[in-house]
Amino acid sequence: MSAAPTSTVAVQAAGVSKVFNEGLANEVTALQDIDLSVREGEFVSLIGPSGCGKSTLLRVIADLTHPTQGTIEVAGMPAAAAREQQRYGMAFQQAALFDWRTVRRNVELPLELQGWSKDRRQARAMELLEMVQLADFASHRPWELSGGMQQRVAIARSLAVDPPLLLMDEPFGALDEMTRERMQNELLRIREETGKSIIFVTHSIPEAVYLSDRVVVMSPRPGRITHVVPVDLGPRNEDTREADAFFDAVTAVREALRGHGGGTVRAKAGEV
Amino acid sequence: MGGRLRSVWPPLLIGFLFLAAWQLLVIVQDLKPYLLPAPSLIASNFFGDLGLMSSTAIYTGTTALLGLAFGTILGIVAALLAARFSIVNNIVTPLAAGLAAVPIIALTPILNNMFNITSRTPRVLVTVIIVFFPMFVNITRGLLQVQPVQLELMRSMNASPRTVLRILRIPNAVPFFFTGLKVAAPLAVIAALVAEYFGGPQEGLGSRIASSAANTAYGRAWAYVVASIILGLLFYLAVLAVERWTAPWVGHRRST
Ligand SMILES: Nc1ncnc2c1ncn2[C@@H]1O[C@H](COP(=O)(O)OP(=O)(O)O)[C@@H](O)[C@H]1O
Ligand SMILES: [Mg+2]
Numbered sequence: 001m002s003a004a005p006t007s008t009v010a011v012q013a014a015g016v017s018k019v020f021n022e023g024l025a026n027e028v029t030a031l032q033d034i035d036l037s038v039r040e041g042e043f044v045s046l047i048g049p050s051g052c053g054k055s056t057l058l059r060v061i062a063d064l065t066h067p068t069q070g071t072i073e074v075a076g077m078p079a080a081a082a083r084e085q086q087r088y089g090m091a092f093q094q095a096a097l098f099d100w101r102t103v104r105r106n107v108e109l110p111l112e113l114q115g116w117s118k119d120r121r122q123a124r125a126m127e128l129l130e131m132v133q134l135a136d137f138a139s140h141r142p143w144e145l146s147g148g149m150q151q152r153v154a155i156a157r158s159l160a161v162d163p164p165l166l167l168m169d170e171p172f173g174a175l176d177e178m179t180r181e182r183m184q185n186e187l188l189r190i191r192e193e194t195g196k197s198i199i200f201v202t203h204s205i206p207e208a209v210y211l212s213d214r215v216v217v218m219s220p221r222p223g224r225i226t227h228v229v230p231v232d233l234g235p236r237n238e239d240t241r242e243a244d245a246f247f248d249a250v251t252a253v254r255e256a257l258r259g260h261g262g263g264t265v266r267a268k269a270g271e272v
Numbered sequence: 273m274g275g276r277l278r279s280v281w282p283p284l285l286i287g288f289l290f291l292a293a294w295q296l297l298v299i300v301q302d303l304k305p306y307l308l309p310a311p312s313l314i315a316s317n318f319f320g321d322l323g324l325m326s327s328t329a330i331y332t333g334t335t336a337l338l339g340l341a342f343g344t345i346l347g348i349v350a351a352l353l354a355a356r357f358s359i360v361n362n363i364v365t366p367l368a369a370g371l372a373a374v375p376i377i378a379l380t381p382i383l384n385n386m387f388n389i390t391s392r393t394p395r396v397l398v399t400v401i402i403v404f405f406p407m408f409v410n411i412t413r414g415l416l417q418v419q420p421v422q423l424e425l426m427r428s429m430n431a432s433p434r435t436v437l438r439i440l441r442i443p444n445a446v447p448f449f450f451t452g453l454k455v456a457a458p459l460a461v462i463a464a465l466v467a468e469y470f471g472g473p474q475e476g477l478g479s480r481i482a483s484s485a486a487n488t489a490y491g492r493a494w495a496y497v498v499a500s501i502i503l504g505l506l507f508y509l510a511v512l513a514v515e516r517w518t519a520p521w522v523g524h525r526r527s528t
Contacts, residue, residue, distance in 0.1 A: 062428055083430055090428040096421045099521045100443040109439070110429050141521055 009076070010165050010197035011038040011061055016070030018056050018223075029222035030056040034070070036216065036225065040164070043191060043198045045208035045215045047253065053223025054201040058167050061199065062090055075164055086114065088165040089158030093173040095150035097142035103153050104129065104138040110160040128156040131190060148179040152186065159194065166198045173203065181241075184210055188236055205257070209249045210236060217256040227256035305490040317495035329499045332476040335392055335464035336507065339399020340457060346400065347407025347452070354408075355415035355441060356433075365412065372405040377463060380470040395467040395476075402463040406455040414448025415441045447522040450515040457507040465500055477503070 018031040030053040038044050046054045059065045061072055063079040074082035082088060089110070097106045104125045111121035129135045132152040134145075142150055151171055158166055172180045184207060191198060202208050208215045209231055217227040231249045233240055240246055291311045297303070298310040305313060318325060350368075354361040376398060383394035418440055426436045468478030477500045484493035515522060 059424075064424055064427055083428065086430060088428075090425065092421050092425070094419070094421045096419065096425050098422070098440070098443065100446065100519070113429050113431055113435060113439070143521070 008040050009037055010040045010042065010074070011036065011199065012071075012073040013037070013057075013061065014071050016057075016060060016067045016072060018053070018060060018065070019068045022068065031060065031067070032222035032224050034223075034225055038197055038199060040197055041195050043200065043211055043213045045200045045202055045212040046218060047202055047205065047208045047215055047257070048218030048223075049220055049257075050203075051223075052218040052220035054218060055169055056223065057218075058169050058199060058201055062088060062167050086110065086161045087163050088167050089161065089163045091151070091154045091158045091166070091168045091171045093170040095142070095147075095154040097150055097153055097157075099142055102139050102141060103134065103145070106142065106153055107156045107160055109157060114161060124160065125156075128159055129153075131159075131193065132156045132186065146179075148175050148183055151175065151183065155187070155190070159190070159196075162194075164197060166196050166200075168198065169201045170203065171200075172207070180204075180207070185236070187211065205250050205253050206241070206246075209233075209246060209253060210241060215249075215253050215256075217253060219259070226259070229253050229256055306488065309491045309494050313491035314494040314498060317489075317491040318498055325495065325499045328475060328477050328480050328496065329503045331473075332461070332464050332468065332478065332500070333503050333506075335395045335467070335476065336399060336460040336503070338392070338396045339464060340403050340460040340507075342396070343400040343403025343456065343460070344407050344453070347404050347411055348449075350404075350408045351411035351415055351445070352437075354412045356437070361412070361416075364408075368405055368408055372409075376401045377466050380467045384470055384472060389472050392473070394472065395464055398467045399460050399463040403456045403460050406459065407449075407452045410448045410452030410455075411445050414445025417448075418444050446519045450511065450519065450522060453511045453515075454508065457511045458504045461500070461504040461507050 013034050013036040016031055016034040016036075017029070020026075020028045020030055034057060036044075036057075046057060048054055056065070060067050061074060061079060063072075063083040072079040075087040077085070077087070097103075098109070101109070104122070107125040107128055108116075108121045111124060116124070126135060126138060129138055132155060134149060134152055134156070137145060137149065142153065145153065151174075155171065158168075172183050175183060187198075188211065190196075198211075200208075200211060202211075210233075212231050215229040215231060216225055217229065218224065219226045229249065229252050233243065233245055233249065294308075295311050298308060303310075350360075350364060354364050379401075380394060380398050383397050387393045387397070415437075422440055422444075423436070426440055431439065465476065465478040465481075468476040469482055473479070474483065477496050481493050481496045481500070484490070484496060
């Protein structure tokens, strides 16, 4: 697949494989022959059992580890360049906030590394804290916040340099169900406001369905994409979670996870 | 305030009861001062010449402080090198572990011969060496034991190793630094004091304890012991105060 940069593709993975400990007794094929393309502004979830390579795929896209084979493009440039130019923001299951910084200075961190002036980054951090509704907590320390609030700070931080792409690895995985649903709505609102492309790793089928335009189903040993389930629920609201179409999509993803042809079965190297 | 008072008076009461029992024991059993002097005798010696007590403590305290300062600086520099260059870490860390098992204080007579015995230098040197180990070991641990997810975050933000050191590793090491300092500060007092037992200037607590005991002035010897305890406590409390003031986040670990 040629790597012609297109303005409408946020992420393009072509023939990506990742083998850990190659040639050793504990060799693991974490990813095999992954083709994935994410349109600009699209919300794509990765779902699959533990160890199927979801985090590895995200880390390869983020250039936190190198693929053994294949190419990755982010925002029309190689993954390494995209990382160097801060074309994505990242959030993990752990909020990974720095205890010694206030909430505001945690959000400022990426801006600080980019050499923004103090005034500008303070203003920007406050703007983001407004967006995640934590402006009142700007001068608190991370440990004074609940898990959900910490995760909102982490999301604000990932948005700081206004990257076109968010990579999120089970960001709500450690939250209770109620907080989780609230955070999902918040994330959709932020997406609405900012128009980001989002790749979102989750274990939860309803979460994947509620958030996504497409759910990418993976299976382990070796980590492959087995199904891609398109989700067309229109704008989400209170009723979405109870709509028939929602349950249909949940069922489709569940069947795909079981290995049945519930979703659009994706031909190898075909169009996604 | 009431809460603080309530937490202060039980140890005070126990201390008082302990001293009273001690005093009673000495009187009832008619113990000789060389065996165990009465608290009243120690107190009269202590308060009888407060000026001498404090100037003696200041002499030893100065040795301890100098040793603590230089030992800490050395520990910081070595730890930074160990964190930056794995070669240094691979060589220095086992070496430090081995050397920590050596009774450094036993080097004092040798250092006394190497350096001018009439100066403070050999004592400061012994203290420096003793302070170095807990500082080095703890700071290195703090620099290296960062959460993997925080390292990934830094890398995702395109941070250079130097930036990671400044933004993540050094702040991360601060609680470890204070853990080391809480061990090292009282150790510095002990080292400075014990080093005085091996000859040299006679102004310090160690020298005075030894000479008072040798002159059968047991009440006085014990008064110097009390001054030593106070000095050690002061060092420890000073570390606590600095920690509270400079690193208020220490002790509040996040769950995620
Ligand atoms: N750094 C690594 N070294 C060796 N094996 C790894 C490493 N990272 C991940 N793996 C292996 O790769 C596979 C996929 O892991 P991961 O991407 O974390 O799965 P998921 O996020 O879907 O649970 C697992 O078998 C895991 O053990
Ligand atoms: Mg994972």
